[in-house]
Structures are given as structure tokens and as C-alpha cells.
Amino acid sequence: MDSRIRLQTRLHVLLHSRHRVRFLVSPIEKNFSLPFSNVFRSMMLENIFFPRVTCFRLNDYRHLHEAVIESREDLYQISGALNKIKVCTSSSPLVLTLHKKGPCMVYASDFKSHSDSHKYRILNGSLPICEVYGKKSVKLSVLIEYVRGRERVFQVKRSLPNGIEVEHHNNPIQHVSYNILSYRTYDEVLFDIISDGTINVGSCVQWNIDFLSYKFRELNFCV
Numbered sequence: 445m446d447s448r449i450r451l452q453t454r455l456h457v458l459l460h461s462r463h464r465v466r467f468l469v470s471p472i473e474k475n476f477s478l479p480f481s482n483v484f485r486s487m488m489l490e491n492i493f494f495p496r497v498t499c500f501r502l503n504d505y506r507h508l509h510e511a512v513i514e515s516r517e518d519l520y521q522i523s524g525a526l527n528k529i530k531v532c533t534s535s536s537p538l539v540l541t542l543h544k545k546g547p548c549m550v551y552a553s554d555f556k557s558h559s560d561s562h563k564y565r566i567l568n569g570s571l572p573i574c575e576v577y578g579k580k581s582v583k584l585s586v587l588i589e590y591v592r593g594r595e596r597v598f599q600v601k602r603s604l605p606n607g608i609e610v611e612h613h614n615n616p617i618q619h620v621s622y623n624i625l626s627y628r629t630y631d632e633v634l635f636d637i638i639s640d641g642t643i644n645v646g647s648c649v650q651w652n653i654d655f656l657s658y659k660f661r662e663l664n665f666c667v
Contacts, residue, residue: 455653463641465649471630480656481622481633487652493590494616494643495533497526499607500586506606514546514580519608525573527610529555530642531588533564538588539604540564546576555586564588567641616640617648 452471459466472480500523505512508519515522529552531538540555553569576582587604591613619638624631639645 453657460646462639462644462646464636464638465645466634466636467649468632468634470632471627472633474629474631477624477626477631477633481624481635484635484652484656485620485622487655488617488620488637488648489615491592491652492615492617492643492648493592494613495531495536495538495588496591496613497529497531497586497610498589498591498613499604499609500526500584501604501607502584503582506608508608513577514582515574515576517574522574523608523610525571526586527614528568528571529586530567530616530640531564532567532642533562533588535562535564536588536590538562538564539585540588541583541585543581543583544576545581546578548576550574550576550582550584555584616642617645 453469456468456470457465458468469480502512502519502522503514505519508523510519512518512522517525538557540557542550542554542556544550544554550573551569552566552571552573554573555566557564573584574582585604585607587607616639617637618640619636621636623634625634635649637645637649639648
């Protein structure tokens, strides 16, 4: 394609908040709008960094198959509940702890950091983690790291000694859709992206757009 007749592709933001972005990519050369849209959608679902609980330590338990005598829930159920915690933070790694004595319910909002320098916010603090029996007590620590899909980005082995791994991290991107508007000489793509609030979706969009503007030379992005 002759660079002298390339279209100047631009990104027009229509709606921008922390958890939702709607924008129009226009104009795009014919035959490039569909592959660009599919690649961008895949990147938003698989190639973003987000904070999640990666491992935890409950009292002196070291393996998921051990029986828990202090709680109604077993370690598999506790691990599943910890995986649902939504944390908004720029600190990684981040260790949060709680110490509670029964009978009581343990919620996500009970976790605290021992360092005032770590800024974080638990978005779903009412999430139940476990129920403590009688007068028994539990000491629960969690390690929060930035991950990409199921892959850890920053691995710090000594941040939580004897911790139990938490797998199957939930992606913070809840919705990605696009609509291709086709005209006689060019195309436009309207994107709508929604996250759970743990990440700044606008920053993720900008990073992926910068990456694709380098890879898709035919798009000739001007952002």
C-alpha cells in the first residue's frame, strides 16, 4: 500500500470512566477493520495486567487437601472465595492479613495491611470468606500480585512463606464488544469495554492501541 494515500486513523473517545470506555476508531482501511477488531478484543481479554490474590496462608495449613477444623468451609472453598476478591491497588506485591476469633463470619473487608505506605481498596468488602466455629480463631494472610491471565507478572517467592496457591484468576474485563461501520472507501469500528473497576480500563486501551499501531502499520495511527 502506498504510504502517500494512507488514511490517518484516529481514536475518538465517546465515553470514559474508570470501569468503562466507549470509543470510535476511524477511518480504517478496507479489509483491516475485522482483523484489527478481533486482535484488539483478544488482547483486552488476555493481555492485560491486573491485581489478584495469588496465594494465601491459613493458620498452619500448607495444602489444599488438609481438613480445616476452625471453619465450616474447606480450603478449596476458601481459595475460591479469595479468588473473587476485587482489589484496586498500585502496590505489588501486597500482603493483607486478618485475625478473628469465633463464632463469626470473615469478610473481605476484614483484611488489613501492616504498612501505611500501601494504598489499596477492596471493592467487594461484603464478600464472605468463611465462617469460624465456636471459640476457635483463624489467622489468614493473602498475597496480592499483578497477573496476566493465569500468569504471574511479578513473582516474589518469599513474600508469603508456605502459602497455598490460588489458581484460575478472574479477568477484570467483563465485556468487550465492537461494531464495524462500513462506508464506500473506509471503515469505522465502535468499541465498548467494561471492567469490574479493579483496573483503569482507559490505560489498558491506550497500551493496546499503542502496541497495535506499531504492529498494524497499515492503520497509520495518529494518537
